[in-house]
């Protein structure tokens with residue numbers, strides 16, 4: 001290791017907003033560092049859906065997906081109807 005270019009690697013106490021504390025090595029100069037989420041409270045680890053969604057973005061996204069799904073279903077129905085019309089037309093033509 002080259003001298004005088006590496007930051008100090010020390011033990012830092014991390015405190016999560018859920019209350020959990022853990023010590024990990026880091027180059028952060030503060031001895032105490034606050035984090036918003038950790039493996040004790042992250043939904044990936046807890047398996048529970050918990051969202052901090054103050055602006056309603058998630059709700060808007062769900063609404064958008066619902067509308068897109070309905071539009072797609074409608075479009076698929078229309079395609080089926082057009083196909084049936086084509087079939088009846090071709091059948092009629094074939095009879096002539």
Ligand SMILES: [Zn+2]
Pocket residue numbers: 016017018019020036037038039040041042
């Ligand atoms: Zn946490």
